[in-house]
Amino acid sequence: MALDWLNAGRADGIGFVFTDSDPIVGVDLDDCRDPDTGAIDEDAQDIIERLDSYTELSPSGTGYHVLLKGDLPDGRNRRGDIELYDTARFFTVTRNHVDDTPARIARRQDALVAIHREYVDPPEATSKGYATNQTGSGATSRKSDPEASGTIGGAERALSDEELLEKARGASNGDKFERLWRGNTGGYESHSESDMALCCLLAFWTGGDPTWMDELFRRSGLIREKWDEVHYADGATYGEKTIERAIATTGEFYEPDSDSKSSASERTASTTSAVETSDTAVSDAEADSDLHRERAYFAEKTRLLNQRISDLEETIAQKDERIATLTDDVERLKREIGSECDEMTK
Template structure:
């Protein structure tokens, strides 16, 4: 596997370079698939919702160059005017030829555009306001917060080398390529979106949390530790990955007020996200992710309303699994979660598994130290033997 490209500042707009919103990324295997994972320069894993893990361009680039298997990524936040338009599978990596729809979007936005590291996608970065509603349909995604774009520095000829304001063009692209069609079967998440309409009405727009604020509230709530584990991608204590997905979605349903689009957007940023999320799993055309969101909303009876009830805990014991979470019947075992006794056992299993992982880590460290000591002892013996040989008469 070749190392990701690490661009210099030359091909990139100043409005990107000047922002301390950079992370590194590397490819890791998750569920047998290569996934781009954000990395804090000089630290552990980074998060697009944690400003403490973001760095300047120069700091991130220095780390990427030193690491050798790491690329660069720009994080979109609530504090910048940038919107990233991700066009997947739209380009022939050998000829550079683009699909007609991708050409149309690039021409309309008329902003800085580069080829993604894979060579088969395009990233357009534009200044403007992302219209409300869903942010993805098919191979077109738009993000303005809580997300990072890989940056390769492969500027597309003929596109601007800067990032202009394009609010009208952005709205037009969103309306034509992303906003839901009138047909009920137009998008995978339409069922979840329609289910959320009446529920999210309980929470007025003035009480909506931005993605970043929502993550902060969820992390610091009474059940914040459970949310943090799920957000990192831990499935410890759950019989299947799908039940961990449902647990996180139940939390997101509460904090978003049942907003299916925001739930989908946030889940894709979590460590639990996998390609299965977008796969059609039901005869009516619904995807696994869309149906999971729909069920999580249907099983949630109370929602965050901005009134300070950020210590919400459906079980009253710090657990994040909604007691009304429906079972994932027909998928990955179909076991339901959420009863009080089961949650207590889940918590104990998690604690036990945490201890086992810690013991395993310590055993690995001890084995490594012993191997290092044995190697040093061999080196010392070799040197002593070489020094003694100089004085032996038959030498």
């Protein structure tokens, strides 16, 4: 009906209004696409691939609209240039469908919850003692007590850089740290995964201090020009975003033992436990990457199967319609032949 009105010149365009009575959720990704080159920033690409539902270009050509079925989680619905809506919102429908995305609106509840948690309403802003810029600057900001000497996660710079590196090299995962520190990317499928792994280790040892992490990373063999390149529509650099995600991934931070009365065995046990936590965080980050690839593969596989099923159903419907037409023709011919026979016998 709406298309008929548009094609007849009775409307200027098509829009969709989100209401409480429908299951549709809209994801609005602004300022994430270069309209001249078609280049898309990494966050938007990640969101589009994981939601794996109908996606089209926004009217400006600088963003995307993703439509899916699901229940929008509670909490904030906007962060930077990413907005999620399920009611009281209007989307202009451009019909400029993005290639390699489904042509239908799919139910993607699990992906929606994950995207909301990671990109729009992350829990780490309050649970880990630091905050990301709510206006979307992308850089991890320092949120601390004035008496905490500008620290994050509770660890002061009681160590020099060299002392920190010495402790990191001597830990149970020290071999991994040393390889990454020297710029060895072996065992990782991409340089970016190596960057993330080293940043997770640095997050642990620096107490989640983004400035200190950045200073140390620039001394490592992994540093490259990409670190300072702006890769996100909010102006964040690749390095800033990597550090932010590493801190969010790390569940526990190293705290220098300030109690001189504690025994050496207690300090060793405490540090060993914390280092194991750091190693687990890195392993989790690597596993998340593998899991994401597996999910993307199975999502694409499912999408192709669903499309195949849809095509087969359409083919069956066409054949059923053809059979019905032929059946009508046969009945008509029988009647005509019967009439002719009656005429001949008279």
